[in-house]
Amino acid sequence: MTHLDLELKQIKQQVLEMMSLVRSQLAKGKDAVLTFDKDLVHEINANENRVNAMELNIDRDIENALALYTPVAVDLRFIMAAFKISADLERIADNAVGIAKYINSVDTQLAQKNLDKIRFTEMYENALLMLDNVYEAFEKEDTKLARQVFIKDVLLNEINTNAAYIAIELIHAKPEKIHNYLYLLSIIRKLERVGDLAKNIAEELIFYVEAKVLKHHPKETE
Amino acid sequence: MKNMTNAQKNKLIDNAFKVFGIACTFFGLIILAILIFNIVEVGLSRIDWDFIKDLPSRRAQKAGIYTALMGTVWILFLTAIIAFPIGVGAGIYLEEYGKKTKWASLLEINIANLAGVPSIIYGLLGLEIFVRIFGLGGSLLAGSLTLSLLILPIIIVSTREALKAVPSSIKDASVALGASKWQTIWNQTLPASIGGVLTGVILAISRAIGETAPLIVVGALAYVPFAPSSPMDEFTVMPIQIFNWVSRPQHEFAVNAAAAIIILLLFTFMMNGVAVYYRNKWQKKIKW
Amino acid sequence: MTGSEELIKEKKTIIEARNVNVFYGHFQALKDINIIMKENTVTAFIGPSGCGKSTFLRCFNRMNDYIEQFHIKGEILIDQKKIYWKSVAVEELRKEVGMVFQKPNPFPKSIFENVAYGLKIHGVKDKNFIEERVVKSLKDVALWDEVKDDLKKSALALSGGQQQRLCIARTLAVEPKIILMDEPTSALDPISTAKIEELLFDLKQKYTIVIVTHNMQQAARISDKTAFFYMGDLVEYDDTKTIFTNPKQEKTQNYITGRFG
Numbered sequence: 001m002t003h004l005d006l007e008l009k010q011i012k013q014q015v016l017e018m019m020s021l022v023r024s025q026l027a028k029g030k031d032a033v034l035t036f037d038k039d040l041v042h043e044i045n046a047n048e049n050r051v052n053a054m055e056l057n058i059d060r061d062i063e064n065a066l067a068l069y070t071p072v073a074v075d076l077r078f079i080m081a082a083f084k085i086s087a088d089l090e091r092i093a094d095n096a097v098g099i100a101k102y103i104n105s106v107d108t109q110l111a112q113k114n115l116d117k118i119r120f121t122e123m124y125e126n127a128l129l130m131l132d133n134v135y136e137a138f139e140k141e142d143t144k145l146a147r148q149v150f151i152k153d154v155l156l157n158e159i160n161t162n163a164a165y166i167a168i169e170l171i172h173a174k175p176e177k178i179h180n181y182l183y184l185l186s187i188i189r190k191l192e193r194v195g196d197l198a199k200n201i202a203e204e205l206i207f208y209v210e211a212k213v214l215k216h217h218p219k220e221t222e
Numbered sequence: 223m224k225n226m227t228n229a230q231k232n233k234l235i236d237n238a239f240k241v242f243g244i245a246c247t248f249f250g251l252i253i254l255a256i257l258i259f260n261i262v263e264v265g266l267s268r269i270d271w272d273f274i275k276d277l278p279s280r281r282a283q284k285a286g287i288y289t290a291l292m293g294t295v296w297i298l299f300l301t302a303i304i305a306f307p308i309g310v311g312a313g314i315y316l317e318e319y320g321k322k323t324k325w326a327s328l329l330e331i332n333i334a335n336l337a338g339v340p341s342i343i344y345g346l347l348g349l350e351i352f353v354r355i356f357g358l359g360g361s362l363l364a365g366s367l368t369l370s371l372l373i374l375p376i377i378i379v380s381t382r383e384a385l386k387a388v389p390s391s392i393k394d395a396s397v398a399l400g401a402s403k404w405q406t407i408w409n410q411t412l413p414a415s416i417g418g419v420l421t422g423v424i425l426a427i428s429r430a431i432g433e434t435a436p437l438i439v440v441g442a443l444a445y446v447p448f449a450p451s452s453p454m455d456e457f458t459v460m461p462i463q464i465f466n467w468v469s470r471p472q473h474e475f476a477v478n479a480a481a482a483i484i485i486l487l488l489f490t491f492m493m494n495g496v497a498v499y500y501r502n503k504w505q506k507k508i509k510w
Numbered sequence: 511m512t513g514s515e516e517l518i519k520e521k522k523t524i525i526e527a528r529n530v531n532v533f534y535g536h537f538q539a540l541k542d543i544n545i546i547m548k549e550n551t552v553t554a555f556i557g558p559s560g561c562g563k564s565t566f567l568r569c570f571n572r573m574n575d576y577i578e579q580f581h582i583k584g585e586i587l588i589d590q591k592k593i594y595w596k597s598v599a600v601e602e603l604r605k606e607v608g609m610v611f612q613k614p615n616p617f618p619k620s621i622f623e624n625v626a627y628g629l630k631i632h633g634v635k636d637k638n639f640i641e642e643r644v645v646k647s648l649k650d651v652a653l654w655d656e657v658k659d660d661l662k663k664s665a666l667a668l669s670g671g672q673q674q675r676l677c678i679a680r681t682l683a684v685e686p687k688i689i690l691m692d693e694p695t696s697a698l699d700p701i702s703t704a705k706i707e708e709l710l711f712d713l714k715q716k717y718t719i720v721i722v723t724h725n726m727q728q729a730a731r732i733s734d735k736t737a738f739f740y741m742g743d744l745v746e747y748d749d750t751k752t753i754f755t756n757p758k759q760e761k762t763q764n765y766i767t768g769r770f771g
Contacts, residue, residue, distance in 0.1 A: 002768055070727060072754045075767050211756035322578060391615035395677070398571060398611075399628040399684060400604040409631070414618055 004069040011061050011082050018054045022089045023131045025096040030124045032100045036109040044100040051093040058086040081208035088197045095190045102183045118166045123159045127191050130198040141209050149202040156195035163188040265480025282474030287482050290463035292449035300366035301430050306423055309374050313381025337375035344372040345436030360441025363453040368436050373426040380422025384415040417504025421497045428493040434461040460486045521548035524718050530584035539565045541742045552719045554729035557739035563722050567690050571607040572600050608681035612693040614673035616665035621657050624665045628684035647679040671702025691721040707732050730754045738762045
C-alpha cells in the first residue's frame with residue numbers, strides 16, 4: 001500500500017465519520033421538532049462545532065495530500081469528491097441546526113395532525129434514508145445505491161411543492177397560528193435543501209467511481 | 223597479540239602490508255637506480271660531441287656512434303610512417319566498422335596474442351618475406367617493415383582502447399544529426415581520442431628502437447662504415463652497436479657501450495615523456 | 511478544453527506506425543504497435559523501464575540500426591514515406607528527425623561549433639548562413655543571452671541545463687520536422703527542467719515533438735497526447751487529459767497512480 005493509499009483511506013474514514021455525525025444531527029432535529037425538547041436543541045448546537053472542526057480537518061488533509069502526492073486519475077477524483085462532499089455535509093449540518101432553532105421560535109408544540117398533513121415525518125424519514133444511502137454507497141463505492149438517492153429526492157421535491165398549498169390551507173383555517181405554520185413551511189424548505197445536498201453527494205460519488213459527470217445533466221436513474 | 227581488539231589487529235595488518243608494498247615498489251626502483259648510476263659513472267665522461275659524430279672504428283677511443291644513431295633515427299622514422307597509418311586504420315576498422323561476429327572476436331584474440339609473440343619470430347618472418355621474397359636485402363626498409371609488424375598489434379590495441387574511451391553519447395549525437403559513420407569518426411571520435419592514439423603509437427615506437435634480435439636476423443650489420451642515406455642502404459642501430467661493443471674484451475669498448483646506453487636511454491625517456499605529456503594534455507582538455 | 515483536442519484531430523498526420531514489431535534476437539521488444547501522431551503536437555511516451563518506449567522512439571530516426579540483432583517488422587511512415595525502405599538515406603531521415611538524449615552530450619568543441627556541426631556535415635559552406643542559423647537556434651532555445659559573449663568557449667564549460675539547451679539548439683540548427691527526446695530532463699535540476707518544459711511549449715509551434723519521460727507530472731504538463739507502454743505493448747494512447755483523469759485501462763491507472771506491481 002502506498003503512502004497516498006493510507007492518506008486516502010484516512011480521508012475516507014474521516015468523511016464517513018462526518019457523515020454519520022451529520023446524520024445524527026439531522027435525526028436529532030426531527031426528534032426536537034416532534035418532542036419540542038429544548039435540551040436537544042442545545043445538544044445540536046453544541047455538536048455543530050464538532051462538525052465544523054471535522055470539515056476543517058478534512059480540508060487540511062486534502063490540501064496536504066494534493067500538495068505532497070499530486071494524485072491523478074481515480075485518486076484525484078476521490079480527493080475532489082471528498083472535498084466537495086465534506087462541504088455538502090457541513091451545509092446539511094447547518095440545515096439541521098436551522099431546523100432545531102425554530103423550536104425556540106415556535107410558541108407551542110406543532111400539532112401532530114398538522115405535521116402529518118404536511119407529510120413532515122414522511123419527508124424527514126426520507127431525507128434520513130437518503131443520507132443512509134449515501135453513507136453506504138460511499139463506504140462500498142456502490143454507485144447503484146447512490147443512484148437510489150435521485151429517486152428519493154423526487155419524493156422530497158413533491159412534498160415540498162405540495163407543502164406550500166397545505167400551509168395556505170392551515171393558515172386560512174387558523175390565521176392566529178400563522179407564525180407556527182410559516183416556521184413549519186421553513187422546516188420543509190430546509191429539508192428540501194438537505195435532499196438536494198444529499199443528491200450532490202451522490203453525484204460526487206458517481207463522478208469519483210465512474211468518472212461520469214452527472215451534474216447539470218438529466219439524471220440517469222436506472 | 224592476544225589482548226588486541228579486532229580493530230587494532232586490522233590496523234597492524236594494514237600497516238604491515240603498506241610496508242611490504244613500499245618495499246616492492248622501491249625494489250624495482252633501486253635496482254634501476256643502481257643500474258643507471260653504474261652506467262652513468264662509467265660512460266658519462268665518454269660522451270662528447272665527437273663520440274656522437276664519429277664513425278665506428280676499431281680503436282675504442284676514436285669510435286663514435288654516428289652510423290648507429292643515424293640508423294636508429296632512420297628506423298624510427300620509417301617504422302613510424304609505416305606502422306602509424308596501418309595500425310590506426312586497422313584499429314579504427316576493428317572498433318568502429320567491424321561487426322561483432324565470431325570471426326571478429328577470433329581476429330581480436332589473435333591480434334592480442336601477436337603482441338606477445340617473441341620478437342625473434344618477427345625477425346624470422348621479416349627475413350623470409352621482406353629480405354628474401356621481396357628482395358629488399360638487409361636494408362633499412364626491410365628492418366622497418368619487420369619492426370612495423372612487431373609493433374602493429376600494440377598500436378592496434380591501444381588505438382582501439384583510445385577509441386573505446388570516447389563516450390558513445392558523442393557518437394550518438396553526431397549520428398543523430400545525420401552524420402555518416404566516417405564524418406562521425408573524422409570529426410568527433412578521432413579528435414577526442416587522438417591523445418590516446420598518439421600515446422600508444424609513441425610507446426610502441428619507443429619499444430621498437432630498443433629491439434635488437436629481429437634486426438640482427440633481418441641482417442643489420444655490426445659494422446657499417448657510413449651512415450645510411452636512403453631506405454635501401456645497409457644499416458646498424460644503437461642496440462646492435464652496444465651489443466657489439468660489450469662483447470669485446472677491451473675495457474674501453476665497455477665504456478663506449480655505457481655511453482651509448484646513456485644516449486639510447488635518453489632517447490626512450492624523451493619519447494615516453496612526450497607520450498605522457500600528450501596523455502595528460504588531452505585528459506585535462508576533455509572531461510566527460 | 512475539448513476545442514484543442516478537436517484541433518489536433520484536424521492536423522496533418524506526420525508519424526504513423528503500422529503493426530510495428532521489434533525484436534532483439536529472440537526477444538520481442540515491441541508487439542504490434544499502431545499509432546498516429548499529428549503535426550505540431552507533443553506526444554509523451556510513458557511506462558516502466560524496459561517497456562519498449564525508448565526502443566520505439568529510436569525507430570523513428572533509425573538509431574536502432576546499429577544494435578546487434580535488431581530486427582523490425584511492420585511499417586513506420588514519416589510524412590507518408592516508409593522510413594525502413596532500402597532506398598531511404600538514413601542521413602537524410604535524421605536531418606528531418608532530430609534527437610535529444612538523456613544526458614546532455616555536447617561535443618568537446620566550442621559552443622558555436624556545436625550548433626554549426628549539423629550544418630557543416632550536411633555540406634553547408636556559406637559562413638554567413640551558418641552564423642545566422644547558429645544565432646537563431648541559440649535564440650530559439652533561450653540560450654543566446656547567456657552565451658552570446660562566449661561562443662568560442664568550450665561547450666563543456668556550460669552548466670548541465672545550458673548544455674541540454676545547447677543540444678536542443680544543435681538539433682534545431684538543421685531544421686528538422688520532428689524532434690525526439692529521450693528523457694531530456696532526467697539529469698537536470700528542477701529549474702533547468704522547468705526551462706526546458708517552457709521551451710517545449712514554444713517549439714511545438716514549429717516542430718512535432720515526441721518525448722520519453724519517467725516523470726509522470728512532466729508528461730501531464732507538457733504533452734497533448736500520452737502513450738502508455740507496458741512489456742512491449744502499447745496499452746493506451748489518448749489525450750493526455752484523459753490519461754491523467756480517467757484512463758480506460760486498469761494497467762494505465764495503476765501505473766500513473768503509482769500502484770504498480
